[in-house]
Amino acid sequence: MDNESSAEDIVKRRSIFFRSFGIYTEVGGFYDYGPIGLRIKRNVESAWRALFPEGLGLLEVETSIVLPEIVLKASGHLATFTDPVGICSTCKTAHRLDKTLEEYYEKKGDAEGMAQVKKMKLDELASKINELGIKCNKCGGVIGSPENFNLMFKTQMGQKSTDVAYLRPETAQGIFVDFKEIYRSHGLKLPCGISQVGKVFRNEISPRQQLVRVREFTQMETEIFIDKDAKFEGFGGVDMRRVEAEKLPFIKRGTNNEVELSIKELLADGAIPNEYFAIMLYKEKELIELLGIEKGRYRFRQLEKEELPHYSMGNVDLEVKTSYGYIEVSGNAHRSDYDLSSHAKMSGKDLTVISNEKKVLPHVIEASIGVDRLLFSVIDGAAKDDGRGWKVLALKKAAAPYLCAVFPLQKDDKLIEKAKEIEGMLVANKIPAFYSDSGSIGKRYAKADEIGVPSAITIDFETLNDGMVTIRDRDTSKQVRKKIEEIFELVV
Ligand code: ATP
Numbered sequence: 441m442d443n444e445s446s447a448e449d450i451v452k453r454r455s456i457f458f459r460s461f462g463i464y465t466e467v468g469g470f471y472d473y474g475p476i477g478l479r480i481k482r483n484v485e486s487a488w489r490a491l492f493p494e495g496l497g498l499l500e501v502e503t504s505i506v507l508p509e510i511v512l513k514a515s516g517h518l519a520t521f522t523d524p525v526g527i528c529s530t531c532k533t534a535h536r537l538d539k540t541l542e543e544y545y546e547k548k549g550d551a552e553g554m555a556q557v558k559k560m561k562l563d564e565l566a567s568k569i570n571e572l573g574i575k576c577n578k579c580g581g582v583i584g585s586p587e588n589f590n591l592m593f594k595t596q597m598g599q600k601s602t603d604v605a606y607l608r609p610e611t612a613q614g615i616f617v618d619f620k621e622i623y624r625s626h627g628l629k630l631p632c633g634i635s636q637v638g639k640v641f642r643n644e645i646s647p648r649q650q651l652v653r654v655r656e657f658t659q660m661e662t663e664i665f666i667d668k669d670a671k672f673e674g675f676g677g678v679d680m681r682r683v684e685a686e687k688l689p690f691i692k693r694g695t696n697n698e699v700e701l702s703i704k705e706l707l708a709d710g711a712i713p714n715e716y717f718a719i720m721l722y723k724e725k726e727l728i729e730l731l732g733i734e735k736g737r738y739r740f741r742q743l744e745k746e747e748l749p750h751y752s753m754g755n756v757d758l759e760v761k762t763s764y765g766y767i768e769v770s771g772n773a774h775r776s777d778y779d780l781s782s783h784a785k786m787s788g789k790d791l792t793v794i795s796n797e798k799k800v801l802p803h804v805i806e807a808s809i810g811v812d813r814l815l816f817s818v819i820d821g822a823a824k825d826d827g828r829g830w831k832v833l834a835l836k837k838a839a840a841p842y843l844c845a846v847f848p849l850q851k852d853d854k855l856i857e858k859a860k861e862i863e864g865m866l867v868a869n870k871i872p873a874f875y876s877d878s879g880s881i882g883k884r885y886a887k888a889d890e891i892g893v894p895s896a897i898t899i900d901f902e903t904l905n906d907g908m909v910t911i912r913d914r915d916t917s918k919q920v921r922k923k924i925e926e927i928f929e930l931v932v
Contacts, residue, residue, distance in 0.1 A: 469647025469655030496676030503614025514786035530581030713754035835892030
């Protein structure tokens with residue numbers, strides 16, 4: 441839990457992210473990103489973009505956030521996008537029944553109990569809570585009145601109150617609705633993929649654990665459209681031999697223990713439904729490792745049958761260990777042709793495409809990654825105490841808000857001028873850098889370490905004569921003297 445306090449402390453002190461609307465009221469589930477947090481968030485999105493849409497040669501779109509009711513009726517969200525809730529009979533607090541029960545078993549260290557929760561329906565959850573005597577954690581009252589609560593934020597379009605609309609609960613539906621349009625206008629062929637990053641909204645019953653469960657968050661989603669009858673002949677220029685050889689920490693359906701298996705083995709026994717799905721998991725592993733979530737802190741979990749929607753042909757979550765335990769950072773799903781066939785039926789439009797001279801309604805493989813949970817996991821794991829009472833965010837370069845800090849040793853006009861010149865040179869070369877001359881040099885190092893800046897460059901009087909600067913490494917505190925021209929290779 442040391443990590444938790446270090447990370448939380450830094451996050452608060454440097455306003456990396458913080459509760460929205462703070463001067464007015466405390467509303468759960470809404471967070472704002474401060475300038476440093478936003479830079480890290482953009483890095484997370486850029487890393488994803490480089491690996492997914494750009495790395496795999498897919499297309500990226502931006503679709504509407506407000507969806508007319510009919511879209512969500514077709515997708516099934518109106519009827520089934522619910523969470524099981526119970527209300528405290530005394531203080532009226534709403535509790536998410538599955539999470540309440542999971543927490544109970546987690547405290548007891550009962551992995552089997554936790555696994556069982558995932559399979560339970562509303563009534564079973566309510567009666568188990570009753571049977572175990574679990575009470576409201578606010579006032580000790582009885583948790584009753586179970587209901588399935590729809591998580592979508594409802595709104596209205598225009599002045600006529602009958603024109604109901606909802607804020608999108610996932611970015612994917614926009615991609616499905618637009619699929620045929622993009623396919624046609626871009627001359628696509630199956631298999632092909634479309635990605636989207638953007639805000640989504642879920643009216644969570646009990647938002648908590650900082651960014652882990654919020655009501656407004658960002659998803660990075662990729663939908664791969666395939667002809668289910670066509671043989672796999674490669675995708676996105678990925679070397680399948682490398683993918684298949686990759687070993688993943690994996691929890692198979694019906695088990696509680698993590699085993700290390702190659703993607704080839706997981707494909708062979710059907711835990712991973714097909715090669716496209718395998719590529720998504722491979723890329724996710726690459727993404728989180730690039731951002732600093734190392735082996736031992738993540739695992740993939742094949743969902744139990746009871747957890748799957750009826751149309752699913754396989755789901756695997758990526759889970760990352762944080763100070764709150766394992767959290768789902770990404771949901772991967774073989775969605776069959778459910779989405780396109782539902783939208784085709786509801787709209788009356790033909791959403792089939794021609795592939796290999798026949799009409800095909802594509803099947804879809806989805807990788808849905810939550811930006812905020814990923815960012816939280818990265819920061820949570822990177823927070824360290826350096827032993828001298830300093831808090832350090834040991835962020836990888838791919839996540840760091842700046843690659844280097846530039847400091848004049850003292851507040852001297854000549855040093856300031858030189859330092860600003862170097863900062864300008866770095867920024868002009870697209871190296872994210874910032875300048876600071878406030879406080880002692882030690883304090884400035886500490887403040888840069890705290891937000892995860894990997895290198896700090898100090899300009900002193902000798903720099904003015906010999907063109908050499910001191911470069912300090914965040915993780916080792918080692919300092920080396922280098923020529924200004926050599927900065928680039930050291931910090932990038
Ligand atoms: P959970 O079971 O934790 O509610 P989910 O299975 O409903 O999550 P998905 O619908 O698969 O989540 O969404 C894809 C990703 O979006 C998740 O893996 C997660 O990273 C993110 N996500 C979902 N709900 C939230 C939330 N309330 N707050 C922050 N991120 C979320």
